Amino acid sequence: MEKVLASLITIGDELLIGQVVDTNSAWMAQQLNDAGIWVQRRVAVGDDAGAIRLALDQEGALSKIILITGGLGPTADDITKPVLAEYFGGRLIVDQATLDHVRYLFEKVFRRPGPMLERNLKQAEVPDVCTVLFNRIGTAPGMWFEKEGRVYVSMPGVPIEMKGLMQEEVLPRLRARFVTPRIEHRTVFTIGAGESMIAETLVGFEAALPGEIKLAYLPHYGMVRLRLTATNVDSGELDAQFAALCALVQDITVVAEDLSMEEYVGRLLMERGKTLATAESATGGNLAHLVTGVPGSSHWYMGSIVSYDTSVKESLLGVPHDLIESEGVVSEAVVTRMVKGLLDRIGADYGLATTGIMGPDGGTPETPVGTVWVGVGNREKVRTQLFKFRFNRSTNIQLTSVNALNLLRLFVLED
Numbered sequence: 001m002e003k004v005l006a007s008l009i010t011i012g013d014e015l016l017i018g019q020v021v022d023t024n025s026a027w028m029a030q031q032l033n034d035a036g037i038w039v040q041r042r043v044a045v046g047d048d049a050g051a052i053r054l055a056l057d058q059e060g061a062l063s064k065i066i067l068i069t070g071g072l073g074p075t076a077d078d079i080t081k082p083v084l085a086e087y088f089g090g091r092l093i094v095d096q097a098t099l100d101h102v103r104y105l106f107e108k109v110f111r112r113p114g115p116m117l118e119r120n121l122k123q124a125e126v127p128d129v130c131t132v133l134f135n136r137i138g139t140a141p142g143m144w145f146e147k148e149g150r151v152y153v154s155m156p157g158v159p160i161e162m163k164g165l166m167q168e169e170v171l172p173r174l175r176a177r178f179v180t181p182r183i184e185h186r187t188v189f190t191i192g193a194g195e196s197m198i199a200e201t202l203v204g205f206e207a208a209l210p211g212e213i214k215l216a217y218l219p220h221y222g223m224v225r226l227r228l229t230a231t232n233v234d235s236g237e238l239d240a241q242f243a244a245l246c247a248l249v250q251d252i253t254v255v256a257e258d259l260s261m262e263e264y265v266g267r268l269l270m271e272r273g274k275t276l277a278t279a280e281s282a283t284g285g286n287l288a289h290l291v292t293g294v295p296g297s298s299h300w301y302m303g304s305i306v307s308y309d310t311s312v313k314e315s316l317l318g319v320p321h322d323l324i325e326s327e328g329v330v331s332e333a334v335v336t337r338m339v340k341g342l343l344d345r346i347g348a349d350y351g352l353a354t355t356g357i358m359g360p361d362g363g364t365p366e367t368p369v370g371t372v373w374v375g376v377g378n379r380e381k382v383r384t385q386l387f388k389f390r391f392n393r394s395t396n397i398q399l400t401s402v403n404a405l406n407l408l409r410l411f412v413l414e415d
Contacts, residue, residue: 001181001232006032007041007059011052011070011080012157015044024069024162035171036180037065047077056087060150065174070157072140074119081125081143084154088145090129098132098141099124105139130154133169137161142169151177184235186228186242187258190249191406195219198226198249205248213241221395221402225258254409261405262290268412269300269350276408277348278304279317279338281329282356282372286401302348307338317341330355330367332384335375339382352376352408356387358396370396374404376411383411 008028014020022044029039041059045051052071059066071080085092102124106112123139126132133142133153138161145152153170155162190198195217199206206215212233218225226245230238246256255264269276278287288304291297305316310329313319318341319334327333338353356372363369370389375382385407389396 004037004178004180005040005063006037006065006067007043007063008039009055009059009066009068010044011047011068013046016046024157024159027163028067028166031166031171033183035175036183047071047079049079049083052083053087064150066150066152068152068154069162072156074123080154084143085127088127088129088147090127092125093128094124095126095132095141102139133165135161135165137164181232184230184238186238188226188246188249188256189223189254189259190226190252191223191254192252195224198224201248205245209241213238221398223402261402262294265405265409266294266297266300268409274349275300275302276350276352277302277342277346279342279351279353280304280306281308282354282358283397283401284308286397287352287404290401302346305342313338316345328367330357330371330373332373335373335384336382339375339377343379350376350378350408352404354400354404356400358393360393372400374407376408378415
């Protein structure tokens with residue numbers, strides 16, 4: 001069965017200058033892949049009619065499906081709609097259903113005072129050569145075009161609106177329009193070895209894989225996911241290959257599923273009926289951000305004390321001032337007392353604490369930037385570990401968070 005190929009075009013000057021990060025493409029690619037559609041190209045263009053037309057020409061020559069996001073707002077720089085009307089040989093007309101929806105949003109939902117602006121009413125204009133896709137959440141409708149056997153779909157760049165259109169309108173129509181191959185994935189999550197070291201271990205395994213099964217390496221902040229992707233392969237064959245892969249990396253495996261570290265830690269705590277609290281200095285609340293991003297974390301996460309300033313470590317966590325003076329704030333002794341004070345203050349089953357220097361300044365010859373102490377414990381014991389990272393501030397924070405959660409994982413498994 002022939003692959004169904006797709007291209008993604010994102011529109012907006014803000015994407016090209018780095019003011020906005022394109023998260024839409026990653027999410028759309030994942031959804032398309034689950035539907036058996038392969039994304040072969042992702043293209044970002046500015047708010048320029050010529051650049052948009054060129055991208056449509058180039059991607060239409062390569063893919064059967066072209067998904068477009070951005071440039072559908074009510075301001076002068078949002079030019080996607082008129083460019084599409086011209087490109088597909090149509091003219092802009094008012095879609096009554098969309099106009100009714102826009103009025104409903106402004107009058108009943110947004111409750112904006114005064115009459116609607118003309119620019120808001122123009123959101124209901126669409127090319128007369130498209131199929132209008134209802135945008136339940138926002139004012140800009142989706143637009144479905146077909147040309148020379150290709151499907152072009154334009155959607156708003158606002159992520160929540162794009163996702164609603166994809167799930168409610170676009171994906172069901174694509175599944176009905178195209179016959180796609182069956183694509184399956186199996187993922188194992190590892191930590192403790194670099195990508196190159198793992199690849200060396202898997203040389204023979206990778207060389208012996210059938211042509212329909214591909215191995216991908218996905219490194220991220222000290223972790224590596226290994227993903228097998230199979231196209232039109234019997235699930236039993238894929239499972240057998242995955243079992244062989246897992247056996248080769250069992251010593252560094254966190255879990256043989258596509259989970260994040262925080263998701264897996266949450267599962268461990270849920271299974272054991274245990275709770276967690278965090279005391280964060282170096283990570284400044286990032287641990288709390290990660291774990292509360294996991295659905296259901298309220299069942300096992302109690303809260304955090306962001307003890308960024310030394311005085312907060314003393315007043316809320318009970319770290320003695322003399323200890324900080326003698327050992328230094330970035331020390332094993334201080335992070336140990338942070339864990340104990342956290343457990344006393346919040347009362348969780350497990351406490352996780354961080355203290356360190358993230359950079360770019362603040363380091364000393366004895367304690368350079370990237371030095372981090374992490375502590376994890378319960379009422380009976382506390383385990384600590386020293387890390388020395390060498391990257392920029394944001395990367396050091398992420399690496400500290402991942403390694404802290406991994407230390408918690410090991411502590412819980414051994415407890």
